[in-house]
Structure formats: C-alpha cells, structure tokens
Amino acid sequence: MVKIGFDSDKYLEEQSRYILKRAAELEGRLYLEFGGKLVFDMHAARCLPGFDPNSKIKLLERIKDDTEIIICIHAGDIVRKKMRADFGITYDFDILRLIDDLRKRELMVSGVVVTRFGGEPAVIQFMDRLKRREVKVVTHSATVGYPNDVDMIVSDEGFGVNEYIQTTRPVVVVTAPGPGSGKMATCLNQLYHEHAQGKKSGYAKFETFPIWSIPLDHPVNIAYESATADLADYNVIDPFHLEAHGESTVNYNRDVESFPILKRILEKITGRQAMYSSPTDMGVNRAGFAIIDDEVVREAALNEIARRIYNYRCDYAQGLVSKATVQCAEKIIMRLGLNPDDVHKVVKPARAALEAAIAKHESDDAIVCAAALELQDGRIVTGKNSPLMHASSCLILNSIKVLAGIPDELDLLEPSVIESISNMKQTILRGLTPTLDLEEMLIALSVSAATSSVARLAIKWLGDLRGCDVHLTHMPTPGDSAGMRQLGIQLTCDDKFAGHNLFEG
Numbered sequence: 013m014v015k016i017g018f019d020s021d022k023y024l025e026e027q028s029r030y031i032l033k034r035a036a037e038l039e040g041r042l043y044l045e046f047g048g049k050l051v052f053d054m055h056a057a058r059c060l061p062g063f064d065p066n067s068k069i070k071l072l073e074r075i076k077d078d079t080e081i082i083i084c085i086h087a088g089d090i091v092r093k094k095m096r097a098d099f100g101i102t103y104d105f106d107i108l109r110l111i112d113d114l115r116k117r118e119l120m121v122s123g124v125v126v127t128r129f130g131g132e133p134a135v136i137q138f139m140d141r142l143k144r145r146e147v148k149v150v151t152h153s154a155t156v157g158y159p160n161d162v163d164m165i166v167s168d169e170g171f172g173v174n175e176y177i178q179t180t181r182p183v184v185v186v187t188a189p190g191p192g193s194g195k196m197a198t199c200l201n202q203l204y205h206e207h208a209q210g211k212k213s214g215y216a217k218f219e220t221f222p223i224w225s226i227p228l229d230h231p232v233n234i235a236y237e238s239a240t241a242d243l244a245d246y247n248v249i250d251p252f253h254l255e256a257h258g259e260s261t262v263n264y265n266r267d268v269e270s271f272p273i274l275k276r277i278l279e280k281i282t283g284r285q286a287m288y289s290s291p292t293d294m295g296v297n298r299a300g301f302a303i304i305d306d307e308v309v310r311e312a313a314l315n316e317i318a319r320r321i322y323n324y325r326c327d328y329a330q331g332l333v334s335k336a337t338v339q340c341a342e343k344i345i346m347r348l349g350l351n352p353d354d355v356h357k358v359v360k361p362a363r364a365a366l367e368a369a370i371a372k373h374e375s376d377d378a379i380v381c382a383a384a385l386e387l388q389d390g391r392i393v394t395g396k397n398s399p400l401m402h403a404s405s406c407l408i409l410n411s412i413k414v415l416a417g418i419p420d421e422l423d424l425l426e427p428s429v430i431e432s433i434s435n436m437k438q439t440i441l442r443g444l445t446p447t448l449d450l451e452e453m454l455i456a457l458s459v460s461a462a463t464s465s466v467a468r469l470a471i472k473w474l475g476d477l478r479g480c481d482v483h484l485t486h487m488p489t490p491g492d493s494a495g496m497r498q499l500g501i502q503l504t505c506d507d508k509f510a511g512h513n514l515f516e517g
Contacts, residue, residue, distance in 0.1 A: 014388055014479065017308030018062035018299075026298045028074040031218070034296050035078070035182045037287075040206060040213035043199040044296070046187040047219035051113055052099070056220050058502065059235050059313045060303070072185065073117055080120040080181045083107055084188040084198050087129045087151075090138055096189060100497065103189040104138045110189070111147065122184070123148035123177045127194030130154075150175040155197060159273050166280040171204035191243065196274075203281050214287065215278065217267075217295050222247045224261040224292050225300035231313035233262055234344060238320040240264075241340040242333055253290035261292040315481070317345050318352035322359075322504035326487050329507040356504065358384040358392065358483040363506075365394035366485040381510050383407040383484045385501075387415065388476065397447070400430055403484060404492040405453035408477070408499070415473040424467045425453070426460040450488075450495025477501055486510040 035042040048056070050068050057065040064070065072079055089103045096106045107124065114121050124142055126135060129151035139149045152174040157164035164170050179202070186195045186202075199215050206213045221236035233247050250263040252271060271291045278286045288294045303309055324341045327333040345352055353359045362384035369380045381403040382396040393414050395407030409424055418424070433456055434446035448456060454474075461467040478500035486508050488496070496503045 014061065015305070015308045015311075016062035017303060017305040017312065018060035019302045019304045020062055020064040020067055022304075023063070023067060023299060023302035024071055024074065026301055027296075028071050030298050031071075031183065031296055032075060032078065034216055038212065038214040040211045041179065041182050041184055043184050043186060043202055043213060043215045045195045045199050045215070045217045046185050047191075047195075047217065048221070049189075050185075050187045051110060053220065055235075055239055055316070056299075058316045058319075059221075059232050060299070060309050061312050062304075063299075069113065069117060069119070072119055075183065076117070076119050078181055079183045079185060080122045080179055081114060081185045081187060082122050082125060082177055082179075082198060082202075083110065084125045084127055084186060084193040084195050086127050086193045087132055087135045089190070089193065090126075090135045091132050094190065100494065103193075106189040108141075110187075120181070121147070122179055123150060125149075125177065125194070125198050126151045127197065128152070128154045148177065150177060152194065152198065152201060155201075158197065159270065159277075162273065162276045162280050165200075166204060166277060171201045172208075174201050176202065176205035191240075200277060200281065203278075207281050207283070212282070214282075215294075217291075219295060219297055220299050222262045222264055223300040224250070224263060224295060224297065226262070226303070228262050231310045231317065231348075234348070235313040235316045235320075236264070238317045238341055238344050241320065241324060241344070242337045244336075244340060250290050250292045253292040256289035256293075261290075263291045263295075267291040314348070314350065314355050317341075317348070318350075318355040319502065319504050321345060321352045322356070322483070322506070325507040326505060329487070329509070356481070356483065358386050358481045359504075361392045361394055362483040362485050365396055369396040379510060381484065381486045383482060385411050385477070385480055385482045387411065387480060399447065400434070401448045401453055402450065402489065402492055403486075404450040404482075404488060404495065405448050407482065408450060408453065408474075408495075409457075409470075411477060411480075412470045412473040415476055416470050418466060418470060422466055424460065424464070424470050425456050426464060426467075429456045429459050449491030451491040451498075454495055454498075474499060 052065045053068060054065055056063045085103055085107055093102045095102055111121055124147060126139060126149065129135060142149050155165055155170050157170060186199050188195050203213055203215060222233040226232060228247055228249060237246050246265050247262055248265055248268055250261045250268060253259060253261045268291055275286045321341045324333055324338045328335060328338050362382055365384060366380065366382035369382055373380055380396065382394060383403045384392055384394045385407055386392055393407065393411045395403055395410045397403040398406060413420060430448065433448060433452055438446050457467055457471060461471055479502065481502050482496065484505035487505050487510065
C-alpha cells in the first residue's frame with residue numbers, strides 16, 4: 013500500500029483561497045509568476061507522496077473565471093532544443109502540449125512570449141507555427157541594463173521597448189516549460205506598461221520549493237537543492253523576513269540575492285513603496301500546510317535526493333552536464349551522512365542480479381545487464397537480459413507475473429510474435445538488434461493477449477507498476493526509456509553503457 017504524506021485536496025482549497033486573497037489586496041490585477049511545472053509536476057509528486065502532479069492546473073481550474081495565462085520560452089532554449097526529461101520532448105513542443113491541456117480545461121491562454129529573441133530562424137519558425145494556429149505571440153529582446161540598472165530598465169528604452177500583451181482578468185499566471193525562461197522579466201514588463209496606462213497592478217511569486225514554512229534542513233527542501241544542482245542553487249534563511257517580522261523562513265539564494273533590486277524595480281514602476289518586505293512576503297505558496305505525515309515525506313525526499321545522483325551521473329556520461337553538477341549532488345547527500353546505494357532500495361538488488369548473471373554466463377564477450385523493481389508492497393523483483401529481450405523487458409514481465417500470481421515458468425509472450433518482431437528488425441529494419449526493448453515487448457504482450465488468457469491477465473496488472481522505482485545496471489535504450497515513462501515508472505540507472513556501439517549504446 014502506498015504511503016500518503018500530503019493532502020492534495022487541502023492544498024488546493026488553501027492555495028486557491030490564498031491566491032484570490034492576494035489578488036483582492038491589489039487595486040489592479042495580480043501578475044503571478046508560476047515556478048516549476050504547471051502540469052505533471054513529478055518532482056513534487058515524488059517528494060510529497062499524495063501530491064497530485066496536476067495540482068497546479070487543477071488549482072487554476074478552481075479560479076479559471078478570474079484567471080488567464082501567459083507562457084514564456086527563452087529563444088535560446090528553442091535553438092538548443094532543450095529537453096523536458098520526464099516526457100522526452102523539447103521545450104517548444106512542451107508549449108504546444110501545454111496549450112492543448114489548458115484549452116481542454118477551458119483555461120484562457122493570453123499568449124506566448126519569446127524572451128531574449130534575436131531573430132533566430134528556428135524561433136521564427138516556431139512562432140509562425142503558433143500564429144497560424146491563432147495563438148498570440150510576442151517577442152521580448154534582452155532588456156538593456158537588466159537586472160541592475162534600474163533607471164534604464166524602467167524606461168522607454170528598457171521595458172518600454174518590449175511589446176505588451178493585453179490582459180483582462182484579475183489574476184494573470186505567467187508560466188514556462190522550465191527555469192531561465194524569463195517569467196519574472198515578463199511580469200515586470202507587463203506591470204510597467206499597465207502602470208503607464210494608470211492601472212495599479214502588482215506582482216507575486218508561486219514556487220512550490222523550497223517550502224518556506226518547514227525547516228531549512230528538512231529533506232524536502234534539500235531535495236530541491238539536489239534537483240537544481242545544475243544551477244548551483246541552495247536554500248537559505250530569508251534575512252529580510254527575519255529582520256522585518258522576526259520569523260525564520262526558507263527561501264533560495266537567487267531570490268534573496270535579487271530581492272533588493274527587484275524591490276527597487278517594483279518601486280520605480282509603481283511610484284510607491286513596495287508592498288513586500290521580503291522574498292517570503294512576495295510568495296503565495298501554501299504547500300507546507302498540506303503535509304499530513306512528516307515521516308513519509310522525509311523518506312520520499314531522501315529517495316529523490318538519491319535518484320538525482322544517479323541521473324546526474326548518467327547525464328555526465330552522455331555529456332549533458334558538467335562534473336561540477338555531479339559533485340554538487342553528491343555533496344548534498346554526503347552532508348546528510350547517507351550513501352545513495354543504501355537510500356535507494358532497488359540499487360543493490362539490481363547489482364546483485366547482475367553479479368549472479370555474470371557468474372552463470374559462459375561467454376566473457378556477452379553483454380550482461382540486470383534490473384530491479386520495488387513493488388508498492390515493498391517486494392523486490394529482478395530481471396536480466398536474454399537472447400530475446402532487454403533486461404527492462406524481462407523485469408516488467410517478471411513483475412506482472414508476481415503481481416498476478418502467474419508461475420515463473422509460464423510464458424506471457426507467444427513465441428511466434430517474438431520471432432516475427434525479431435525477424436522484421438533484422439531483415440526489414442536492417443542493422444537493429446533482434447532483442448526486444450520495453451516498448452517492443454509491450455506491443456508483443458498486447459498482441460499475445462489476443463490468443464492467450466494468461467497474457468490478458470498479466471496486462472491488467474501493468475497499472476500497478478505506476479510510481480514504482482526501477483534501477484538498471486546500465487543506461488537504457490530509447491525504447492526502454494520510453495516504455496518506462498509510459499508505464500509511469502521512476503527510473504534510475506548506473507552510468508554504464510549497455511553495449512560498445514556509439515549509436516545504439
């Protein structure tokens with residue numbers, strides 16, 4: 013049984029009420045910078061068991077009559093084809109998916125802002141695609157003097173140069189597919205234009221992490237540091253809040269460092285003293301008040317900290333992050349006096365399965381891989397690769413056999429189906445290895461279910477693997493990785509390539 017440590021319903025109620033309260037305190041509209049993922053916030057779901065990954069968008073549904081949404085994307089992220097790892101899609105495609113999600117929920121999208129635009133052809137192509145689908149798109153160039161030269165920023169040569177998006181509702185949410193997209197600058201740009209029009213609008217920030225109302229050294233807050241190791245962010249006690257209110261609250265370094273300048277910009281725009289005394293005052297996050305079992309969320313957060321280390325190590329092996337990022341993540345868990353192999357329960361069983369498979373193998377040249385999965389009830393299942401299937405495929409078959417009570421000796425896949433797929437990969441799709449990756453195995457399982465009652469029974473248990481932890485002793489192929497994502501499995505792996513080929517791994 014899955015342990016719950018967070019009450020999503022309580023959170024939605026508290027959070028929606030608090031946002032509307034903040035908006036009501038203003039004479040104009042509230043520009044609300046939304047940090048993190050607007051939909052499918054998997055980091056929050058992993059650290060706060062019980063957190064609905066779509067809590068934020070459900071929150072907006074509650075106040076949709078008072079809300080509209082602006083989406084930002086940094087032009088450089090389009091050019092670099094920056095990826096959203098949990099979906100395996102680029103930021104620009106993530107915006108298309110996000111707009112579809114928002115429209116299905118009848119949430120108003122005011123437009124898309126491409127920030128720091130420099131005339132890049134790939135960016136123009138993306139904007140044309142949106143415009144032809146009747147999505148309003150504007151571009152903002154890099155603001156001269158931003159963020160330090162306040163007089164230049166808050167002038168006709170600064171924010172005045174950038175286009176304004178017409179808004180009409182009390183709450184305007186400004187979101188993005190990832191960090192560094194220009195959300196804050198977009199909010200401030202909108203405020204500048206509105207105050208020039210005589211509208212007394214304001215700004216606030218909504219970040220789930222760090223959670224300001226729990227201790228600085230709480231694993232949930234430390235997990236945020238681990239998640240942003242590539243940015244070298246770290247949490248601090250908000251000194252401005254401590255001085256103004258005598259209360260210890262948690263924020264992160266960049267918000268604290270930028271607050272004096274942000275406060276000056278807001279005062280320059282509005283022509284009056286800022287309504288906030290600290291970065292904490294500026295925020296509207298109420299997540300800490302929905303934690304109902306501190307022990308459960310602590311355990312989950314420690315597991316997430318361990319996961320990040322394996323992920324960063326693999327990213328480094330593939331040239332995606334620097335060695336400094338890996339070292340930063342490792343220092344975080346060392347600070348806690350923990351070994352990630354001990355925290356993440358599936359690591360040691362996977363490696364033990366690998367050692368057992370190597371001991372039984374006759375050929376030294378053969379590539380041997382293994383994997384382990386922790387079921388929701390705590391049982392561990394292992395699997396290794398075979399001449400027919402990848403280790404991921406064998407692991408998932410073994411897991412649903414255990415859940416369904418199917419004897420290990422019974423085959424779930426029809427031999428003729430495996431043979432047909434393998435032959436096609438070798439003869440028609442030339443050069444591909446004949447073994448079935450996880451995506452291919454799932455297709456073979458669904459085909460086998462047409463004639464096999466055992467396969468039909470096993471398929472019914474695939475949904476019970478959602479949220480389970482899996483560790484591979486090697487980095488997955490694209491088909492294995494995609495299959496794990498589709499099943500909703502939380503995957504980590506050792507930073508070793510499964511094969512010797514540069515293209516196929």
